Amino acid sequence: MQENYKGKAYDILKNLNIEEGDLIEIKKGDLRIRGILLPSYSKDDRIFVIKLDNGYNIGISIDNITEIKPIEKKSSKDRESERREVHNGAKSEIKIISTGGTIVSRVEYETGAVRPALTTEEIIQFLPEINEIAKVDAEVLFSILSENMKPEFWVKIAESVKKAFDEGNTGIVIAHGTDTMAYTASALAFSLRSLQGPVVLVGSQRSSDRPSSDSAINLLSAVITAKYAPFGEVVVNMHAESSDTYALVHRGVKVRKMHSSRRDAFQSVNDKPLAKVLWKERKLVMLNEKYISKKDETLLDAKFDNRVFLLYYYPGLDRDFLEQMLTNTKIRGIIIAGTGLGHTSSDHIELFRKATKDGIFIGMTTQCLFGRVNMNVYTTGRQLLDAGVTPLEDMLPEVALVKLMWVLAHEQDLEKIQNLMITNLVGEINPRHTLDLFPRWSYE
Amino acid sequence: MSELNYEELGLKVGLEIHQQLNTPHKLFCNCSTNLEEEYKLTLERYLRPALSELGEVDVAALFEWKKGKKYVYRIPITTSCLVEADEEPPHAINEEALKIALAIAMALNSNIVDEIYVMRKIVIDGSNTTGFQRTAIIALGGMLKDEEVSIQSIAVEEDAARKIDEGTDQVTYSLDRLGIPLIEISTGPDIRSPEQAERVALKIGQLLRMTGKVKRGIGTIRQDLNISIKGGTKIEIKGVQKLELIPDIVRYEAIRQFNLLKIKEELYRRGLTKELVLSNFVVKDVTELFKNTNSKIIKNGIEKGGLVYGIRAYKLKGVLGWELIPKKRRFGTEIADYVRALAGLGGLFHSDELPNYGITEEEINKVREALNATTEDALILIVGERERLDKAVEVIKDRILLAFDGIPKETRGALDDGTTKFLRPQPGSARMYPETDIPPRRIDEKLLEDAKKLVPESPESKMKRYIVLGLSEELAKEIIRDPRLDLFEELVNKYSPRVPPVVIASTITNTLKYVKSKGGDISKINEEDIEELIKSIYESRISKDSISEILVEYTTSKNVELKDIIRKYEVLPIEELEKIIDDIINSNLDEIRKRKDKAVNLIMSKVMSKVKGRADGKIVLELIRSRLKNVIE
Structure with a gap:
């Protein structure tokens, strides 16, 4: 196969019957290069990618090549053996459901391709310490990038969580890409309001093909949480600090990815994390006693309506754009990430009034993220309230959005929708903010 | 130790020279490339072999991992950022570093590749926060001409973190050095003697310095050696910081391999x-x-x-x-x-x-x-x-x-006495895979144009130029071979023609040899010292004739500063010199009258021994002549 090559490079390879993985020799002036032809990852279709025997890859242009010849065909046993077994072993305590991401993966040194390694055996080979904690069983639900996640996938995850509890597992770990992990956490939290045990989402910020990956510690602590946590909640378990010291367990509806790349990107906002995990001691320490206890039965209620919009308000927001969306689409609800205590320009008030009259839900959160909205303080806020905008307490904009999708799939009547939106279903609203719930930056 | 016959022994040595480049920024981020002792934060990390490696990772690494070795990183704030902390993906490769490396490749007639791919080389001893070193080959082949030593490859790579402390369960590093651009030049196994190994290292080092774009000082250049003898094994010796040590390391390693082969023979002789x-x-x-x-x-x-x-x-x-x-x-x-x-x-x-x-x-x-x-x-x-x-x-x-197999494949570490110790087994095959966070870099005309401007001048063209500057052919050759060639260039730029280039060149070469022959410790003389002397001549504070005396005194005495010695040798004001000459003439009038014209030598030697280099001999001679004329007449 030369399918990665195009143009003239492809023609040359085809003529000589050279395939990727073959040992070849290229002469260019007085330079003789011997190496393995790799799949091209160059943008330039005049480049051959060669792996030298010292392990380095280099790119050689087809220009001025005096000779190119095959030396040895790739042996057939080297051709990749694809395997993906779904494990149905003996009874397990903890189920690990993979949805994608690279929390456990193998690297193929030739090409650098990183392939998820998701069988129970592979996970245990990667992290033998798991055996000290619980009997685990792994399932590959699907393998998608976190940014490609959709509400229909949330439903599938929720269903397999229900199934895993029904099969007798006492805790569930869900491996997930980190980008939209918090959205999935909210979706599961609203879909599974009655849980027999913890549902622990886990991911990694450094992929597991590198020795410095956070995935081993995150996965190990997730299994510890799934095994020992006293709650029946959906949580996110990730590194607490940049150091490999301990992990934090965040309530799924109160967590947010707050950094694009750091290991400790996930932080609780407007609530304390539920627990911390001392992975070296294999111990879970509770930090927040206000948790939802385990229930006798796991109830599944996963439905979402995505005719919603998250409006990040900014000065200069064009009224026409907004009007187009409100009148010419099938939109059923908007979550506004408003300024400060929950505002938009007063220019938009009449639009919102008309929308709510038409049965469209308009909810207000704050783009400050930290803190609660309060629309009684300023005139604009009061006018927005008067126009039918619903203040959503201290809910994070994304959490409010996912909740709205879920609520809209259950109710048609605006008043009922509004009521459900301000009802605290799974801890998404924290009625009491103490002074310690705001991070401090220290520069000295 | 009696010298072995290296030709008979089939000695083969290859060098890997790692030199820090002096770019303002690191290779994959915008941090400065200085070292920094101050730090406020530390990180604690663990490394774990990636999945595909379990079972095939080198035993030392696996052993360290199983012991749960903790790596502590000091975080200096001006010289490290999230990239060094492995908390942010690397930025695009530093173009300036790339250009310098390409220029060096050109100077060595190496063939530049058409596209560069950054690779991850697994290193699990904590010296890289990621667990791998980022490295890219930029050129293949080439020749160090006058030594007939081939170049195998030239790579740019990131320097490792600086080790501060090592305990059984914990190693501490500073992140200041991590990510400083390095050029790595690997020679073929073409070196045939311990002395040649040093010479080649010296020449490559000098070529690097001649770009004016590399760092100087201890720790900025490191040599690894690959050494084998006939029937032996290629042994990697890491981290040689002093050039002078290279011949001993080669000698010791050759004899070590020689004796290991003898032991192998002995085992079979005993029927084992x-x-x-x-x-x-x-x-x-x-x-x-x-x-x-x-x-x-x-x-x-x-x-x-x-x-x-x-x-x-x-x-x-x-x-x-x-x-x-x-x-x-x-x-x-x-x-x-x-x-x-x-x-x-x-x-x-x-x-x-x-x-x-x-x-x-x-x-x-x-x-x-x-x-x-x-x-x-x-x-x-x-x-x-x-x-x-x-x-x-x-x-x-x-x-x-x-x-029974003779010499195990090992990576060894150089010790201060020239011997080496076992560090770890050599990895079977280099564990490298592409750094997917950095896109391939096509080498285009523009980049090559820019690199050309940085190519250091060839020795031949230097030779011509130095002769025009007034150096004899021999002195020119000598200074071109000298490790302080770059200092010579710098001082010539700053202080000539007022200080003739000949004076600068011979200070760096012959004068230092003379000082050494007088028992002086020339390791005490650093580049700043030499500049201080040349500058003093430039400012007419001392005579060029006093350079050797100053350096002998400086290198044979303890606890003195060069400045103070220079002050002692400062040129006398002309009035004072005239007074000294007059005094000596006056107290030797009888002799002078006796010897007539020949008295010049006598007076000259008396004056010179009195002023001890604090006056230019030519001037003294002239003054004496004109005065004696009067006396004799």
């Missing part, structure tokens, strides 16, 4: 095989026999709850005590190295060095009895906790069996 040694390998817990020992090491070990193991090495009497490097290293030292590195245990004794260290003849005999050993067998004693001892036994067994 791996199977025989293995089936007669006996290990016993002999702690009981040492309950009342006088050996401090063993006693301490037992008191800490440790055990003593005795090992019988079948028919190996004399082999463990075999000197690999006379007076410096025995075969037993090699085994002890392995045990230290792989099992984390010190304290290994063998029968070829006993009785000693408080271990008595009687104790040895008891051990011999317990192990059912004859006097033809060698005995090994080790002390420590059980888990480590069990590991150590395996390590010892493995190392002894390796003696």
